[in-house]
Each structure stands twice: as structure tokens, then as C-alpha cells.
Amino acid sequence: MLAIDVAAYRSPWRRRHPAAKAVLAGGLLLSALLLPPWPGAPITAVITLVVALGWARVPPRAFLRSARAPLAFIVTGSVTFLISVDTSGLAWAPGGAVRAGEVIGRCVAAVFCQLLFAMTTPLADVLPRIARRPGLSGLAEVAGLVYRMLSVVLETVNAIRRAQADRLGTRSWRTQWRSVIGLAAQVFVLSFDRARRLEAGLSDRGYTGSLAVSVESLPLTGRFLALAPLPGLVSAGLTLALTSACTVA
Amino acid sequence: MHIAEGFLPPLHAAAWTVAAAPFVAHGVVRLNRQIKENPEAKLLLGASGAFCFVLSALKIPSVTGSCSHPTGTGLGAILFRPPVMTVLGTITLLFQALLLAHGGITTLGANAFSMAIVGPWAGYGAYTLVRRLGGGLLGAVFAGAFVADLVTYCVTSAQLALAFPDPAGGFTGALTKFGAIFAVTQIPLAVSEGLLTVLVVRLLRSTSAAELIRLRVLKEGQVAS
Numbered sequence: 001m002l003a004i005d006v007a008a009y010r011s012p013w014r015r016r017h018p019a020a021k022a023v024l025a026g027g028l029l030l031s032a033l034l035l036p037p038w039p040g041a042p043i044t045a046v047i048t049l050v051v052a053l054g055w056a057r058v059p060p061r062a063f064l065r066s067a068r069a070p071l072a073f074i075v076t077g078s079v080t081f082l083i084s085v086d087t088s089g090l091a092w093a094p095g096g097a098v099r100a101g102e103v104i105g106r107c108v109a110a111v112f113c114q115l116l117f118a119m120t121t122p123l124a125d126v127l128p129r130i131a132r133r134p135g136l137s138g139l140a141e142v143a144g145l146v147y148r149m150l151s152v153v154l155e156t157v158n159a160i161r162r163a164q165a166d167r168l169g170t171r172s173w174r175t176q177w178r179s180v181i182g183l184a185a186q187v188f189v190l191s192f193d194r195a196r197r198l199e200a201g202l203s204d205r206g207y208t209g210s211l212a213v214s215v216e217s218l219p220l221t222g223r224f225l226a227l228a229p230l231p232g233l234v235s236a237g238l239t240l241a242l243t244s245a246c247t248v249a
Numbered sequence: 250m251h252i253a254e255g256f257l258p259p260l261h262a263a264a265w266t267v268a269a270a271p272f273v274a275h276g277v278v279r280l281n282r283q284i285k286e287n288p289e290a291k292l293l294l295g296a297s298g299a300f301c302f303v304l305s306a307l308k309i310p311s312v313t314g315s316c317s318h319p320t321g322t323g324l325g326a327i328l329f330r331p332p333v334m335t336v337l338g339t340i341t342l343l344f345q346a347l348l349l350a351h352g353g354i355t356t357l358g359a360n361a362f363s364m365a366i367v368g369p370w371a372g373y374g375a376y377t378l379v380r381r382l383g384g385g386l387l388g389a390v391f392a393g394a395f396v397a398d399l400v401t402y403c404v405t406s407a408q409l410a411l412a413f414p415d416p417a418g419g420f421t422g423a424l425t426k427f428g429a430i431f432a433v434t435q436i437p438l439a440v441s442e443g444l445l446t447v448l449v450v451r452l453l454r455s456t457s458a459a460e461l462i463r464l465r466v467l468k469e470g471q472v473a474s
Contacts (some may be wrong), residue, residue, distance in 0.1 A: 030253060
């Protein structure tokens with residue numbers, strides 16, 4: 001299983017309704033995107049971190065490890081704001097550092113909000129609820145199948161990788177290429193074979209086209225739902241108060 | 250490369266979502282029709298989606314000596330056709346956002362537009378063109394994968410340039426800037442992905458010809474040859 005999914009399944013918020021968690025993370029995400037980056041982004045980022053690590057008790061190491069890759073992209077991508085290009089060539093962009101800082105701040109806050117939702121809500125809780133929406137049942141069922149097959153396929157990929165490494169398949173550039181090609185082809189063959197076997201197993205059980213699974217009922221009402229919009233509102237309130245205080249000063 | 254959560258200004262994120270929506274809706278309609286006519290196809294589509302996800306997570310040795318990930322959109326479009334690939338690509342992007350924190354929810358529309366719509370259609374167009382001009386299967390596969398990868402990143406460059414025009418050079422300056430940065434890594438990566446895809450299809454032709462016939466990539470007569 002993937003680290004984010006593991007965290008979501010182990011989360012103390014696992015039994016909270018996904019919609020309530022979407023309201024909470026979505027409210028913070030809106031604050032991160034719509035409020036002025038300074039001081040909105042740092043305030044939203046700190047509030048999201050407090051909610052994730054304190055209230056939702058997401059393991060800090062797993063949270064930071066999951067944030068590492070997107071944050072690296074964000075910092076690398078923002079370097080381009082420092083340079084300006086026109087017909088005369090390259091130059092330092094006026095105000096480039098401020099622009100890069102604003103984008104980095106907004107992204108850090110937004111990525112934290114994304115992780116807050118992802119690390120507290122397994123996809124298996126979200127997809128069956130989407131399937132109830134008219135017109136989306138086919139899409140949600142296929143997405144649910146992809147999700148279920150993913151765990152099996154990823155396990156296969158890891159097993160093949162280990163076997164290839166044990167046979168010195170990562171020794172050189174040439175063997176690495178051969179290993180990747182073999183891996184991709186083998187995953188294709190195994191995925192289709194698994195689908196075929198599932199198809200045969202289901203038709204033996206009188207498959208009629210419906211893959212509906214029973215969904216655990218989770219309460220949507222109560223204290224949690226009432227508190228869900230609060231972090232976003234606190235973030236917006238603090239930002240607006242600080243902004244107006246700075247304007248007056 | 251996916252555009253990370255929060256990287257695009259909210260208006261741009263919303264506009265790209267609106268732009269991607271009709272293509273995804275068209276793909277969903279096609280998918281629903283396919284499932285209705287053939288309920289077993291659902292399982293094949295599930296397997297295909299899982300394969301697309303894994304494909305985009307594979308590390309391939311790049312020509313520059315570094316390591317990178319293929320987009321997988323070219324191979325996906327050749328195997329499953331662009332409308333289905335639009336849906337599978339969007340599902341893959343959503344899963345990558347929620348399971349790997351690669352890409353984002355608000356940037357899903359922009360990422361889907363480049364990776365699940367324009368990339369697959371351009372790649373499939375190149376693949377079809379080469380085959381119609383009499384090129385062999387493997388040549389067409391290389392063209393499809395190369396074009397899909399490169400076009401995906403060209404669209405991403407344009408999306409970023411539109412969102413962040415250069416203070417001096419405007420949209421063109423920003424496009425040059427982002428394009429130049431991507432060109433260093435993406436042209437070798439597109440070549441690598443093209444080669445990888447050719448070798449995968451060559452291997453599949455000998456090990457899984459029945460699946461390739463079922464997916465209409467090969468015809469009965471081509472297997473014997």
C-alpha cells in the first residue's frame with residue numbers, strides 16, 4: 001500500500017464522513033487560494049498543520065515525507081520567476097523574488113490542505129459515495145476497480161523489481177533499460193490476466209454488470225460537521241484582521 | 250510533471266477545469282456506453298487504469314543520465330483509444346493527487362487537459378498518421394509515444410506561461426522560459442519514452458498478441474508475420 005493510503009486507513013478520523021472532511025480541508029484550501037498570499041498563506045499553512053498533526057493526529061514524519069516531492073517541484077518551478085526573458089536576452093526579473101515567495105507560500109498551504117484530506121480519508125470511502133450520483137456510477141465503478149487492482153498490481157511491481165535487482169538487473173544503464181521494459185510488459189500481461197480471471201469468476205457467480213459493494217454508514221451530522229468549516233473561517237478572519245491592521249498602520 | 254496543488258491562480262485553475270470538462274464528459278459517455286454493451290469491459294478498464302497508473306510511476310533511465318517518469322499517455326492512447334484514455338488518464342491523475350500528492354485537486358483540470366486530453370489525442374494522431382503513410386507498427390508506436398510526451402509538456406509550458414506571463418517578454422517570454430527549461434529534460438525523456446514504448450509493444454507482440462488483437466492494435470494477419 002502507498003504511504004498516504006496507509007495513513008488514511010490508520011487515521012483516527014477514519015470513521016468521520018468524507019463529506020465533513022471535505023468541508024474542512026476544502027475550506028482551508030479555499031483560504032489558501034483566495035486570500036492574499038501574505039499573510040494568508042503562512043496563516044493557513046500553520047492552521048492546517050495544527051489541524052493535521054494535532055487534531056487529526058497524522059504522523060508528522062509521514063506527513064512531511066509525503067509533502068517533500070510536491071514541495072521540491074514547487075520550489076524548482078518558482079525559480080523561473082526570478083528570471084525575465086525578452087528580445088534582449090535574460091535578466092533578473094523585477095519583483096521576481098516576491099512573486100516566487102507568494103507562489104511558494106500559496107502552494108505550501110494548498111499542499112498541506114490536500115494532504116490533510118488525503119491522509120485522513122481512504123479513497124475506498126469516497127468512491128462508493130460518488131457512485132450514487134446519477135451518471136457517475138459507471139465512472140466511479142471503474143475508478144473503484146482501478147483502486148482495488150492498484151494494490152495488487154503495485155505489489156506485483158515491487159516483487160518483480162526485487163527479483164530484477166537480485167538478478168543484477170539494475171547493474172548498468174543497459175540492464176536497467178531491459179528491466180524497465182520487462183517490468184512494463186509483465187505488468188500489462190498480469191493486469192489483463194487478472195481482469196480475465198476476475199471476469200470468469202464473476203460470470204460463474206451470475207455477474208449482471210453491477211459491482212455494487214456495501215458501504216459502511218458514517219454519520220454526517222454532529223459536532224464534527226459543525227466544527228469542520230471553523231479552521232477555514234479562523235484562517236480567513238485572522239488574515240483579514242492582520243491585513244486591515246497593516247493597512248491602518 | 251504535474252502542476253502542483255495551488256500553483257495556478259484560482260481563475261486559471263477554474264478555466265482549465267471548464268476546458269477539460271467536455272472532453273472528460275464525452276469520455277464518460279463513451280465509457281458508459283461501452284460498459285452497457287459489454288459489462289465485462291469494466292474489469293478490463295479497471296486493469297487498464299491500474300496499468301496506466303503504474304506506467305506513469307515507472308522510473309526510466311533518461312538519455313541525459315538522470316532518471317525520469319514516462320507519461321504513459323502515448324501507449325495508453327494507442328492501446329485504449331483517446332476518449333477512454335481521457336477518462337483513465339483523469340482517474341490516474343486524481344489517484345496520483347490523492348495517493349501520491351503528485352498534482353492537485355484544483356489543478357486536476359489543467360493536468361487532465363495536457364496529459365489526458367491533448368497528449369493522448371496528439372500521440373494517437375501521430376500514430377495513425379504514420380500507420381496510414383505505410384510506416385510499420387513500431388515506427389508508429391515510437392511517433393505516438395514521442396509526440397504524446399512532448400505535446401503534453403508543451404501544453405503544460407503554455408498553461409504556466411498563461412498563468413505567469415514574463416514581466417518583460419509577456420506570454421512569449423514566459424513560454425520561451427518554461428519551454429527552454431522543459432526542453433532540456435523533456436526532449437531526451439520523450440525519446441526515452443518513445444524507445445521504451447516501442448520495446449514494450451515489441452515484447453507484447455510476442456507474448457500477448459491476443460490482447461493486442463482484442464484491443465485492435467494488431468490484426469489477425471499481423472501476428473503470424
